[in-house]
Amino acid sequence: MIRYYFLTSKYIYEQETPYIENFRKYVEDHNIGIDDVDKYNEWIVDNNISFLSVEKDGIQRYSLMTTDGFIQQSKDMYDYRMINPFRQTVQFSDTEAEVFIYANYTEKYYTYFFIADFAFSMIISFLIILWQVRRIIKHLQAELAEAEGKAKSVRTDKDSLLRSMAHDLRTPLTGLMSYLDIIKNGNISGKDEAEYIGVISAKAVEIKDLTDQLFDFTLASSEDTIETDEPMDVQYAIGDYLSEMCMELAESKISVNIDKMLWKNVKVIVSGRFMGRIFSNLTSNIKKYADTSKVVSLETIYCKHSIIIKISNYISDNKKLLESAGIGLKNVEMMMQRMNGKFVYDSNDENGIFMVMLEFNIIE
Numbered sequence: 584m585i586r587y588y589f590l591t592s593k594y595i596y597e598q599e600t601p602y603i604e605n606f607r608k609y610v611e612d613h614n615i616g617i618d619d620v621d622k623y624n625e626w627i628v629d630n631n632i633s634f635l636s637v638e639k640d641g642i643q644r645y646s647l648m649t650t651d652g653f654i655q656q657s658k659d660m661y662d663y664r665m666i667n668p669f670r671q672t673v674q675f676s677d678t679e680a681e682v683f684i685y686a687n688y689t690e691k692y693y694t695y696f697f698i699a700d701f702a703f704s705m706i707i708s709f710l711i712i713l714w715q716v717r718r719i720i721k722h723l724q725a726e727l728a729e730a731e732g733k734a735k736s737v738r739t740d741k742d743s744l745l746r747s748m749a750h751d752l753r754t755p756l757t758g759l760m761s762y763l764d765i766i767k768n769g770n771i772s773g774k775d776e777a778e779y780i781g782v783i784s785a786k787a788v789e790i791k792d793l794t795d796q797l798f799d800f801t802l803a804s805s806e807d808t809i810e811t812d813e814p815m816d817v818q819y820a821i822g823d824y825l826s827e828m829c830m831e832l833a834e835s836k837i838s839v840n841i842d843k844m845l846w847k848n849v850k851v852i853v854s855g856r857f858m859g860r861i862f863s864n865l866t867s868n869i870k871k872y873a874d875t876s877k878v879v880s881l882e883t884i885y886c887k888h889s890i891i892i893k894i895s896n897y898i899s900d901n902k903k904l905l906e907s908a909g910i911g912l913k914n915v916e917m918m919m920q921r922m923n924g925k926f927v928y929d930s931n932d933e934n935g936i937f938m939v940m941l942e943f944n945i946i947e
Contacts, residue, residue, distance in 0.1 A: 585692055595669050598688035603671045605630065606684060616677040620645055634685040636666060637673075644680065752793050759786040792867065796910045800917075811854045811922065814946045817890055818846040820853050821943070824862040825881060825892070831866050837875050843882035849890060850946040857918040864911040865894060865939060872937070874899040888945055895938040898930070912939075 589595055609615070609626050617637065623645060627635055637645035670681035762779045812820070829839045869879060874897040884891040912928055919926040925942040 585689075585696060589689055590665070590668075595689065598686075599669060599671070599684055602630065602632070602684040602686055603673065603682060606635075606682065607673050610673060610675055614676045617644055617675045617680055623647070630686070632684060632686050634683075636670075636683045637680050638670065638682075639678065639680045752790060752797075755786040755789040755793070759783055759790070762786070796864070796914060800910055800914050810856070811852050814850040814852050816846075817849050817851050817943070817945075820851050821858070821890075821892060822846065824858050828862050828866045829881075832869060832879060835870050835875070837869065837873060838878045840878045840880045843880070845883050845885075847885060847890075849885075851890065851943045852922070852946055853943065854918075854922055857922060861915050861918050861941070864915050868911055869894075869896050872898055874935070884940075886942075889942050890945060892941040892943075893938065894940075895936055898935045898937050900935070915939075915941075 606626065613622060615622050617639060623635065623637075624647070626632075627647060627649060632649065634648045635645070636643065666683040666685075670683045673680055673682040762783050766779055766783075825844075829841070832839055873879060877897040879894065879896040882893040882895075884893060912926075916926040919941060923944055926939070927942075928937070928939040930937045
């Protein structure tokens with residue numbers, strides 16, 4: 584835009600004219616011919632001229648530039664295609680010629696422009712950086728708030744589960760102590776005593792199961808880094824635990840259908856410490872609540888980056904699923920998350936089916 588203004592306006596002509604008039608007077612006063620270049624140089628130095636060009640009949644007779652410190656846009660003034668429109672006639676002692684004189688009268692505007700451009704760029708850069716920093720800070724604040732919310736939710740869930748667990752422990756423990764008091768007082772027959780001892784044994788087993796779940800909860804909710812096994816074939820990493828589950832269920836007279844179990848040559852990473860507890864919880868859950876007259880189904884589902892173990896069973900009509908605090912399934916969920924896996928479960932009351940899915944990431 585600046586260059587266009589210079590080339591289309593009278594600015595250069597008006598700035599140049601005083602120098603042309605001065606040069607004409609100098610040439611006339613000193614009777615200078617077109618080839619008296621030494622005398623040109625004296626006038627150029629005295630008047631701080633940057634560029635002077637003399638042309639006769641289209642032929643360059645003289646050209647001198649006294650500085651090379653201009654920015655490129657000002658150096659363009661030395662191009663004959665730029666200066667031709669601004670040449671003015673000067674009468675020398677021996678002939679007439681076209682003269683162009685440049686004395687820095689455009690450079691200052693380019694300099695101002697680049698200073699303004701630099702300042703504008705710095706301001707815009709600063710504003711962009713400031714915007715990015717504020718955006719990052721806002722994002723971090725949102726993440727922090729989300730993390731705090733999740734931490735609060737986890738604490739709330741933990742407190743709720745522990746309160747429920749304490750309640751669940753208190754019930755069989757109270758019954759256990761009551762039956763022990765009856766036996767201690769000795770006001771029962773031998774037959775009743777054997778019956779009471781059986782009840783006490785059942786209560787003790789129930790308390791042991793609850794304390795095992797409490798131990799699993801402490802293990803799963805710990806923030807310590809877990810130790811995982813080396814990547815191994817999925818059949819060896821998971822298959823052994825499923826085999827053990829099948830044997831335990833068979834001992835409890837529960838049939839298992841494995842027709843949809845298929846092992847492919849893929850690898851997964853698991854924690855043996857967690858896997859044992861996970862399948863122990865799931866096996867215990869099936870033994871407590873499953874309808875033993877119907878089959879438990881095991882199935883493998885292969886996705887692009889994961890493998891899913893699906894376990895489904897029918898719920899017994901005379902048992903209420905998750906009648907306890909549900910801490911066992913919560914433990915399984917937390918353990919799977921700590922192995923970078925997923926766990927979901929669903930209970931369909933219409934057909935009485937309870938289904939769990941364990942998803943493990945496949946190692947490429």
